[in-house]
Amino acid sequence: MPSGVRNPAVLCVLVLALGTVAVAAQKDRYLHIKVDDPAKGENVNVNLPLSMAEKILPTVNKGNLHEGRVTISNEDLDGVDLRAILDAIRTAPDNEFVTVKQHGQDVRVAKSNGNLVVHVREAGEGGHNVDITVPMKVVDALFSTAKKDELDVAAAIRALADAGDTLLVSVRDAAQHVRIWVDSRSSQE
Amino acid sequence: MILLGKIALGIAGTTVAGVSLLCSEGMIQVKVAEKRPDGHHIRVIAPALLLPIGMHFAPKDGLSEASSEIQPWLPTIRAALAKLRECDDFAFVEVNEPGRQVRLAKSGGLLVVDVNDEEESVHVSAPIRAMASAVEELAAAAPPIQR
Numbered sequence: 001m002p003s004g005v006r007n008p009a010v011l012c013v014l015v016l017a018l019g020t021v022a023v024a025a026q027k028d029r030y031l032h033i034k035v036d037d038p039a040k041g042e043n044v045n046v047n048l049p050l051s052m053a054e055k056i057l058p059t060v061n062k063g064n065l066h067e068g069r070v071t072i073s074n075e076d077l078d079g080v081d082l083r084a085i086l087d088a089i090r091t092a093p094d095n096e097f098v099t100v101k102q103h104g105q106d107v108r109v110a111k112s113n114g115n116l117v118v119h120v121r122e123a124g125e126g127g128h129n130v131d132i133t134v135p136m137k138v139v140d141a142l143f144s145t146a147k148k149d150e151l152d153v154a155a156a157i158r159a160l161a162d163a164g165d166t167l168l169v170s171v172r173d174a175a176q177h178v179r180i181w182v183d184s185r186s187s188q189e
Numbered sequence: 190m191i192l193l194g195k196i197a198l199g200i201a202g203t204t205v206a207g208v209s210l211l212c213s214e215g216m217i218q219v220k221v222a223e224k225r226p227d228g229h230h231i232r233v234i235a236p237a238l239l240l241p242i243g244m245h246f247a248p249k250d251g252l253s254e255a256s257s258e259i260q261p262w263l264p265t266i267r268a269a270l271a272k273l274r275e276c277d278d279f280a281f282v283e284v285n286e287p288g289r290q291v292r293l294a295k296s297g298g299l300l301v302v303d304v305n306d307e308e309e310s311v312h313v314s315a316p317i318r319a320m321a322s323a324v325e326e327l328a329a330a331a332p333p334i335q336r
Binding site: 062 | 261264265267268269271272273276277278279280281282283284285286287
C-alpha cells in the first residue's frame with residue numbers, strides 16, 4: 001500500500017471524492033428550453049428533468065404518441081427511408097455528408113465526434129441560423145424500435161440523460177434566439 | 190382540581206393532535222395583491238388536508254364531468270406528481286415580458302405559481318402530496334361505467 005493511502009486524511013478525501021462522484025452520477029439531468037426576444041424584451045425559460053419526461057412520456061397515449069413512441073405516417077416521411085440513411089451515417093466515418101447550397105440557403109449535415117450535426121444558414125435580414133447537434137447514441141435510441149414507422153422518444157430521452165452536457169438546438173433569426181440543451185443544472189442561471 | 194387538570198390536558202392534547210393532523214399535509218397559500226392605490230390584498234392560508242377532504246364530501250354530480258375528463262390523463266398526472274415529489278427544486282416555466290412575469294416552480298414539497306403584472310401580483314402554493322390526494326378524490330368521483 002502506498003504511504004499516501006495509509007494516511008487517514010488522504011483516505012477520507014478519497015472516500016469523499018468517490019462519494020461526490022457517486023452523488024453526481026445520480027443527479028438528475030435537465031432539458032432546458034430558452035426563447036429570447038430582445039426586441040420585445042421577452043424571454044421564456046422551460047426546465048424539465050429528463051427523469052420526469054422519461055416517466056411521463058410512456059403514460060401519454062394520444063394522437064401519434066403512444067407508450068413513449070411516435071408513429072410517423074408515410075406521408076410525413078415523403079418516401080424517405082430514414083433507417084437506411086441512419087445506417088449509412090452510423091457506419092460512415094466523421095465527414096461532411098450533405099452540403100446543399102442554393103439561393104440564400106446553406107445546409108450542412110455531418111457526423112462529428114459521435115454527433116449528428118446539422119447547420120442551416122439563411123442569408124438575408126430575416127434569415128434563420130439553425131444549429132442542431134444530436135449525439136448518435138440518441139439518434140440510435142430514437143430508431144431502436146422494431147417498427148419502421150415509429151420513433152422511440154422515451155428511449156431517446158434515456159440516451160440523452162446518459163449523454164454529456166449538450167447544446168442540442170440553436171435557432172437564431174433577426175428577432176429571436178431559441179436554444180435547447182441538456183445539463184445537470186436545474187436552472188438556466 | 191386534579192380532575193380538572195386532566196380534562197384540560199386531554200383537551201389540549203386533542204387540540205394539538207387535531208391541529209397537527211390538519212397541518213400534516215402542509216398548507217395551501219393564496220395571496221392576491223392588487224396594485225392600484227385602494228386595491229385589495231387577499232391572503233388565504235388553509236390546511237392542505239382540507240382539499241382532498243372537501244373533494245371527498247363534495248357532491249359527486251358536480252365533480253363527475255371533471256372526473257370523466259381527467260380519466261385518460263390520470264396515469265400521466267400520477268406519474269408527474271410522483272416524480273415531482275422526488276425531484277430537486279426547480280422552475281418549470283419562467284416567462285418574462287414587459288409588464289408581466291410568470292413563474293411555475295417546485296419548491297420543497299410545494300408547487301408554486303407566481304404571476305406578477307401591472308395590475309396585481311398573485312402567489313399560489315400547494316403541497317404536491319395534497320394535490321395527489323385531491324386528484325385521486327377527483328378520479329374517484331367518475332360516474333360508474335354502464336355496460
